[in-house]
Amino acid sequence: MPDWRADKRARTRAAIQAAALDLFARHGYDRVTVERIAAAAGVSHTTFFRYFPTKEDVVLGDDYDPLIAHHVCARTEADPVQRVRLGLAEAFTLLDTAALETARERTLLMLSAPALRARMWENQAGTQRLLEEVLREPGPGPAPLATRAVAAACAAALTAAVTTWAETGPVHALPDMVDEALAALRPPVP
Numbered sequence: 194m195p196d197w198r199a200d201k202r203a204r205t206r207a208a209i210q211a212a213a214l215d216l217f218a219r220h221g222y223d224r225v226t227v228e229r230i231a232a233a234a235g236v237s238h239t240t241f242f243r244y245f246p247t248k249e250d251v252v253l254g255d256d257y258d259p260l261i262a263h264h265v266c267a268r269t270e271a272d273p274v275q276r277v278r279l280g281l282a283e284a285f286t287l288l289d290t291a292a293l294e295t296a297r298e299r300t301l302l303m304l305s306a307p308a309l310r311a312r313m314w315e316n317q318a319g320t321q322r323l324l325e326e327v328l329r330e331p332g333p334g335p336a337p338l339a340t341r342a343v344a345a346a347c348a349a350a351l352t353a354a355v356t357t358w359a360e361t362g363p364v365h366a367l368p369d370m371v372d373e374a375l376a377a378l379r380p381p382v383p
Contacts, residue, residue: 194383209234213251214298222306225337247310252299258323260284265327271334273328273340277347280350282364285368300359321348350374 212233218224227248231241245251265280288296303309323342328334336344354374358367 202244205234205236205240209236209241209244210251210254213248214302214351217252218298219300222302222309229368249309252309253312253316255296257284257318258304261320262288262323262327265324272379273343274347274375274378276328277324278372281371281375282368285371290328290364293367296355296367297359297364300355304356304359317348317352320351321345329348346378347348347375350378 209230213225213230216230216233221223225248227241228238228253230248231238234241241251245254248255261284263282265277267283268276268280270276270279303313320343321344324347325336325341328344329340335341351371355367356369358370363371
């Protein structure tokens with residue numbers, strides 16, 4: 194049975210984000226207030242804050258990290274970079290053109306606004322920590338240095354691919370560009 198409340202929450206969240214991205218594109222990030230976003234989305238500013246704790250979060254907030262974690266965890270390859278590559282390839286099959294266009298728009302906005310650019314690097318660190326958790330062997334304590342290094346390299350490659358794609362690539366090129374960036378982390382076969 195469908196959960197109509199969850200569907201309504203998802204629609205409201207998407208409407209707020211779409212209104213914000215439209216306003217940012219037309220007027221610039223710094224010139225748009227939360228009140229203006231809420232009015233354009235047809236919600237109160239209080240409702241805005243129920244979905245997004247800050248104005249920055251309307252651009253930065255997405256569900257990609259859990260999607261990545263799910264698909265990387267499902268992989269069984271011994272090589273951790275290959276697990277990330279194949280997990281991301283599977284995750285990308287779930288994104289349609291509209292989702293890719295929104296991701297591009299959000300990425301370009303993050304790159305253009307200094308307040309968002311700083312938070313973008315925080316997001317990369319969050320993705321790195323997530324990869325550390327899904328790539329590490331079970332056990333107590335922090336992830337081993339090798340796992341942390343691989344996770345950091347994969348997160349950096351992912352960020353490089355996404356930013357390059359947002360600036361220069363066609364919308365459907367993202368999966369191939371991410372795969373190319375992650376492939377660069379593998380040593381060449383002698």
